[in-house]
Amino acid sequence: MLPDKDGPGVGGGQSSPEGEDPSVSLFRDYLRLKTVHPEPDYDAALRFLDRAAEELELPVKKIEVCPGRVVSIMTWEGTKPTLKSILLNSHTDVVPVYQEHWKYDAFSAFKDAQGNIYGRGSQDMKSVTIQYIQAVRRLKVVGWEPRRTVHLMYVPDEEVGGHKGMETFVTHPEFQKLNIGFALDEGLANPSEAFTVFYGERNPWWITIRCPGSPGHGSRFVENTAAEKLVILCFVVNSTSHAFFRLNTSECFTLGDVTTVNMTMVKGGVAYNVIPAEMDVSFDLRIPPTVNLQVCFKAGVYGATLTGPQLSKHMNQNTTSTDVNDPWWSAFSAACKSMNMTLVKEIFPAATDSRFIRALGIPAIGFSPMNRTPILLHDHNEYLNEQVFLKGIGVYEALIPALTNVPALPGEA
Numbered sequence: 296m297l298p299d300k301d302g303p304g305v306g307g308g309q310s311s312p313e314g315e316d317p318s319v320s321l322f323r324d325y326l327r328l329k330t331v332h333p334e335p336d337y338d339a340a341l342r343f344l345d346r347a348a349e350e351l352e353l354p355v356k357k358i359e360v361c362p363g364r365v366v367s368i369m370t371w372e373g374t375k376p377t378l379k380s381i382l383l384n385s386h387t388d389v390v391p392v393y394q395e396h397w398k399y400d401a402f403s404a405f406k407d408a409q410g411n412i413y414g415r416g417s418q419d420m421k422s423v424t425i426q427y428i429q430a431v432r433r434l435k436v437v438g439w440e441p442r443r444t445v446h447l448m449y450v451p452d453e454e455v456g457g458h459k460g461m462e463t464f465v466t467h468p469e470f471q472k473l474n475i476g477f478a479l480d481e482g483l484a485n486p487s488e489a490f491t492v493f494y495g496e497r498n499p500w501w502i503t504i505r506c507p508g509s510p511g512h513g514s515r516f517v518e519n520t521a522a523e524k525l526v527i528l529c530f531v532v533n534s535t536s537h538a539f540f541r542l543n544t545s546e547c548f549t550l551g552d553v554t555t556v557n558m559t560m561v562k563g564g565v566a567y568n569v570i571p572a573e574m575d576v577s578f579d580l581r582i583p584p585t586v587n588l589q590v591c592f593k594a595g596v597y598g599a600t601l602t603g604p605q606l607s608k609h610m611n612q613n614t615t616s617t618d619v620n621d622p623w624w625s626a627f628s629a630a631c632k633s634m635n636m637t638l639v640k641e642i643f644p645a646a647t648d649s650r651f652i653r654a655l656g657i658p659a660i661g662f663s664p665m666n667r668t669p670i671l672l673h674d675h676n677e678y679l680n681e682q683v684f685l686k687g688i689g690v691y692e693a694l695i696p697a698l699t700n701v702p703a704l705p706g707e708a
């Protein structure tokens with residue numbers, strides 16, 4: 296039996312503080328699960344999502360893509376199930392916290408007098424998971440039925456690159472069976488009245504460069520040392536400041552439009568007085584889809600060599616159409632317009648699981664309905680206001696019908 300309105304919430308809602316919207320209580324319950332790296336409690340998330348699926352009366356499919364790494368999918372079958380489906384994707388994991396820098400326990404989902412709900416994942420992206428679920432719940436309660444099938448997918452390990460999550464799952468036959476036509480995934484908050492939507496991402500490259508050099512006694516003049524090469528690489532990294540400069544001019548660049556390079560790890564050396572024979576230096580590069588990746592390869596690393604394993608070097612640069620004539624974008628943007636929402640289109644500055652979906656040629660939009668909210672993902676004191684959260688449910692309540700009503704496209708059954 297579906298509940299009357301937003302339902303009692305997973306687990307019966309007994310924990311709902313008096314007067315609190317059940318959707319907010321459900322969100323706070325989900326924030327309390329410690330799906331935090333390096334050892335996320337994925338079982339707790341899967342149990343929580345199973346209970347939600349039971350309440351929604353939706354079938355669940357689980358696929359263990361790697362040992363201990365399960366993708367869970369709730370499916371709301373459409374009245375035209377041969378048409379391509381809509382994917383509502385979210386990841387279940389969250390990044391670690393420095394608890395000493397938080398005002399409240401990062402896993403207590405504390406709500407202050409302004410209605411700000413503090414918790415790791417409140418923006419990234421447990422809010423979106425619950426908003427999808429509650430939007431579906433509301434649509435079911437009023438008896439609405441989708442034409443296209445809707446899949447709510449919950450994936451592990453996005454925060455560590457998605458290798459044991461979405462990257463592997465997109466190669467699985469069960470993924471093909473979902474027959475996805477269009478996907479929604481996470482975006483970022485926007486401090487203004489507007490909402491940001493992401494139609495592409497910068498390519499993340501996590502690379503390690505080995506700098507071999509001449510060894511010797513630490514008291515001598517030695518030419519061509521490993522450390523010397525490492526220092527030259529520091530100058531290369533300095534080019535990041537050019538990108539920063541461009542960001543701060545009147546030119547309309549956002550972080551997603553420029554390349555950034557940060558040296559993030561250095562390894563090498565055994566003793567104060569021994570010049571090491573090699574040093575490894577690691578970089579986090581983010582390259583916009585408009586930059587020729589082959590040129591990046593040829594840029595040269597001053598006699599140093601790339602060494603393995605290169606943790607991530609995403610090469611696909613597909614972006615999603617935001618052309619007025621694109622049927623998915625026009626459905627998405629028209630629904631937002633009907634709610635008087637202002638949209639700002641950008642390239643996502645970091646990486647999400649959308650990149651694996653776009654790489655298959657499937658259009659994907661990164662969108663978390665959080666306006667009037669500072670960008671606090673991965674930061675201390677990450678929070679989301681309950682009113683903003685609740686409005687977001689309404690946004691999906693309009694977006695799901697808009698997207699599932701996109702008429703059959705050429706080539707669709």
Ligand SMILES: CSCC[C@H](NC=O)C(=O)O
Nearest residue numbers: 453454456499607645646
């Ligand atoms: C190289 S994949 C890294 C994925 C990660 N995603 C979220 O923060 C990021 O650092 O962007």
Ligand SMILES: [Zn+2]
Nearest residue numbers: 419420453481
């Ligand atoms: Zn995220």
Ligand SMILES: [Zn+2]
Nearest residue numbers: 419454672673
């Ligand atoms: Zn994240």
